Amino acid sequence: MFAKLPLTALRGFESAARLGSFKAAAQELNVSPAAISHQVKSLEAFLGVRLFERSSQNVRLSADGERLHPYMHRALLDIQQGLQILSPLCAAxxxxxxxxxxxxxxxxxxxxxxxxxxxxxxxxxxxxxxxxxxxxxxxxxxxxxxxxxxxxxxxxxxxxLDEYFGVYRRPGWQPPAAGSPVELIDVPWLSSAKVAVDWPAWCAKAGTLGWLENARFRRYDEEQHALQAAIAGHGLVLASNVLVADAVAREELIDYRPEVRLAGAxxxxxxxxxxxxxxxxxxxxxxxxxxxxx
The missing domain is CATH 3.40.190.10 (Periplasmic binding protein-like II)
Incomplete structure (x- = not known):
């Protein structure tokens, strides 16, 4: 039933397709790049289709190669899992x-x-x-x-988990008096190009654009550092409900204006x-x- 399957060529194709390189596939399988190239060519001859588009600088999957690769990857994973069943039970x-x-x-x-x-x-x-x-x-x-x-x-x-962004404060924090600056902790939240997750977007929705005129911004590169700053009382933080969940559960931070939310991922x-x-x-x-x- 499987006598005519070119198993070596299929393994070489899967590795080259996954890694995007004949050289990388050769290193993974401990053979020469020429051997990978030969395996792919033999598989292409067997199927009668071109699996890679070749240039002087690199190779990339053809449309037929893109169709074949997921099937080969799943099949080899299943074989690997079947072999692992027979591995010693003590192996981690x-x-x-x-x-x-x-x-x-x-x-x-x-x-x-x-x-x-x-x-x-x-x-x-x-x-x-x-x-x-x-x-x-x-x-x-x-x-x-x-x-x-x-x-x-x-x-x-x-x-x-569904995500949204809101503003969180330390317990006991009070809004500044009229005309006084508010401390805002700023961090570049990752989002898609079509979704704005920043203080101007939140203030526009909350009706507090006046804050931005003389706000004191505390800027951080990492989300976890921004949350630690808020817990320490350095200002309000605009944060993901997912990432702030444990701090809220410990009552280290409180949702400020919970009705004002920005869409997340x-x-x-x-x-x-x-x-x-x-x-x-x-x-x-x-x-x-x-x-x-x-």
Missing amino acids: QSLVVSTTPAFASLWLIPRLGDFHRLHPEIDVSLHSSNDVVDLRRDASIDLAIRALFTPDPQLFEQPL RYTVVCVPGRERQVEVRAFSEWLLGWSIG
Whole structure:
């Protein structure tokens, strides 16, 4: 039934398609770039279609290559998972999760002990960066938690938490007297180009544009630093309800003007299609989604 399947060529194609390079695929599979090129050419001859568009500088998937790659990636993942079933039970199962530093420190890490308690057999590693990792090319990342405004049709997605932005204050904070400057903590919240998440947008909606005329801005590059400044009493902070949730629960910060909100993204669990069936990915995703109830 499978006698004519060119398995070596399919593995070489999947690696080159995921990494976007014959050289990178050769390094991953411990063969020469010429061997990868030969494998891809033999697969193209077998299928009768061109899988890559080649130039003197690089290669990129053709339309047919784009169609084939997801099937090959899922198939090889299934084979890998089937082999892992026969691995020694004492071997630790590893899982690499990618997310932003702010989400990792303010939301995920405080809850991660619960997952370790439920699944001590799974070793979780965090990859934190504000840069979006291309999950289709970086196979070392099992899943990612992202704040998305629009879905990515090339990834398997599960909604986790809806986000909005509001202003938060330290308990006991009082609005300044008329004409007095207000201290505003400013941080560049990441958003899509069509969504403004900043003090002018919030003040316009709240009817407090006068604040901006003589405000004292306290500026930070990182969201978690801005929230710490607000907790310390350095002013009002415009923040994500998701990232500020634990500080509010501890009564370190209070929602100021809760009726005034700016639209945010949706935190979503994403992975390459097929990986959601892996035992470790499924366990972590189900645990995450348990936190979204209510």
